[in-house]
Amino acid sequence: xxLPGSSSQALAAALADALDEPLAxxxxxxxxxxxxxxxxxxxxxxGDAAGRAGSTGxxxxxxxxxxDGGRAVVVASTLTSDAHVELLQLQDxxxxxxxxxxxxxxxxxxxxxxxxxxxxxxxxxxRAVARAIGAEADRAVLVNxxxxxxxxxxxxPCEAVDAGGTLAEPLPGDLSEPxxxxxxxxxxxxxxxxxxxxxxxxxxxxxxxRDYDTGEVEISPSxxxxxxxxxxxxxxxxxxGSTMSEAVAVLGERDAARVFVACVHPLLASNAxxxxxxxxxxxxxxxxxxxxxVSAVSVADDVAAAL
Ligand code: R5P
Numbered sequence: 319x320x321l322p323g324s325s326s327q328a329l330a331a332a333l334a335d336a337l338d339e340p341l342a343x344x345x346x347x348x349x350x351x352x353x354x355x356x357x358x359x360x361x362x363x364x365g366d367a368a369g370r371a372g373s374t375g376x377x378x379x380x381x382x383x384x385x386d387g388g389r390a391v392v393v394a395s396t397l398t399s400d401a402h403v404e405l406l407q408l409q410d411x412x413x414x415x416x417x418x419x420x421x422x423x424x425x426x427x428x429x430x431x432x433x434x435x436x437x438x439x440x441x442x443x444x445r446a447v448a449r450a451i452g453a454e455a456d457r458a459v460l461v462n463x464x465x466x467x468x469x470x471x472x473x474x475p476c477e478a479v480d481a482g483g484t485l486a487e488p489l490p491g492d493l494s495e496p497x498x499x500x501x502x503x504x505x506x507x508x509x510x511x512x513x514x515x516x517x518x519x520x521x522x523x524x525x526x527x528r529d530y531d532t533g534e535v536e537i538s539p540s541x542x543x544x545x546x547x548x549x550x551x552x553x554x555x556x557x558x559g560s561t562m563s564e565a566v567a568v569l570g571e572r573d574a575a576r577v578f579v580a581c582v583h584p585l586l587a588s589n590a591x592x593x594x595x596x597x598x599x600x601x602x603x604x605x606x607x608x609x610x611x612v613s614a615v616s617v618a619d620d621v622a623a624a625l
Contacts, residue, residue: 319385321358321412323394323404329425329606330393332618337625339391344408354400356407358415386416391625392455395426395607397585402428402447409454422455423621425607426583430464431555433471436530445471452476459624461607461617462508462554462582479624481605481617482508485552485580486515488603488614493519493548494575500552501537501561502526509552512580519550524565535560537568544574555583556604559590566597576600582617584610 321342322330334341342358349355390412394405405422412420432443444464448471451458458476460469469476496519500509506523513521525538551565562579569577577600584604594602606613 319388319390319412319417321390321392321408323356323392323396323401323408325395325397325401325404325609326393326425328609328613329395329616329618329621332606332616333391333393333423333621333625336618336622337391346404354403354407356404356411358408358411385412387418389419389421390415390417391421391423393423393425396424396428396447397426397608398428402450406450406454409451413454419456420454421625422451422458423625424451424458425461425617425621426555426585427460427463427468430460430468433465433468442471444468448472448476459621461605461621464554465504477624479617479620480511481582481607481620482511482552483515484605484615484617484620485512485582485603486517489516489550489578489580493550495519495547497522497542497544497547497549497574498552499524499540499542499549499565499569501565505553508554508582509550512550512552516550524568526561528560533558533560535564537561537564539568539572544569544572546573546575548576548578549574550578550580553579553581555585556581556590556594556602557585557587559586559593562599563590563593563597566594566599570598578603580604583607584612586610586612 320330320334344358347355392408396402429443429447452473461479469478498509498513498521500506500523509521513519522540522542528535566577579602581604602612603614604612606616
């Protein structure tokens with residue numbers, strides 16, 4: 319049984335297809351005080367539809383899917399604090415219905431970039447949310463978390479799936495002398511993965527520095543020649559778009575031909591999309607860990623393989 323959070327409905331459906339498992343249709347409600355109630359009326363324990371429904375205040379579907387003693391896979395990218403609560407509620411609803419195994423699939427894990435206390439008095443937010451998720455799950459599956467070590471914050475087994483190879487799929491087949499560039503050293507492995515999946519080209523990385531108070535990003539070009547070449551900028555996430563728009567602009571100044579952006583998590587917060595377009599990006603490709611119009615490929619098969 320696959321249970322989708324509101325931000326991962328397409329991916330959950332693709333995963334249900336890939337695994338040939340039933341897809342629950344959850345209901346998302348918000349009370350006047352702002353609290354959420356996410357429930358899955360079709361999720362029932364054996365012969366216990368009415369009783370289970372009574373505990374969540376929802377009407378049971380008599381033809382509900384029995385998860386009693388079975389596996390429930392909750393699929394929810396935690397883009398917002400509300401999405402975190404949805405994930406926890408769905409995990410609890412699955413347990414309440416008698417699921418024997420609850421698996422938390424968190425395709426995009428919010429707060430993962432707060433993986434250390436950057437200043438005295440700050441929390442390690444990634445650890446805090448990992449522990450909360452792990453409290454109601456038997457195991458967890460993440461997709462390209464910001465750092466692989468994020469998996470260690472979970473108190474239950476956690477696997478980090480690498481979906482980087484899928485990013486080669488939507489790229490045009492006619493890239494000229496392609497160069498796969500990550501905006502910093504931390505994402506060079508991802509750039510190498512995409513280059514490997516594409517089948518030809520070079521890989522390199524920029525040096526990046528960010529002012530953490532203003533968010534401004536400075537990019538120092540790599541030594542790789544870019545003039546007249548098609549460049550694919552590869553990163554795990556495009557959030558504010560400051561990193562990628564700066565990189566696109568630098569490449570434009572250095573007479574690169576077309577510049578594409580490929581990322582696993584196309585968060586594209588606020589004006590990120592406009593910043594990229596204004597900088598001259600040719601196209602943006604992302605996966606469905608975050609469901610956006612640029613989500614050109616699905617990580618469903620990679621996640622299914624981990625399940
Ligand atoms: C940083 O280490 C990440 O890999 C990304 O480069 C960064 O989070 C992107 O953020 P933004 O889009 O806000 O520049």
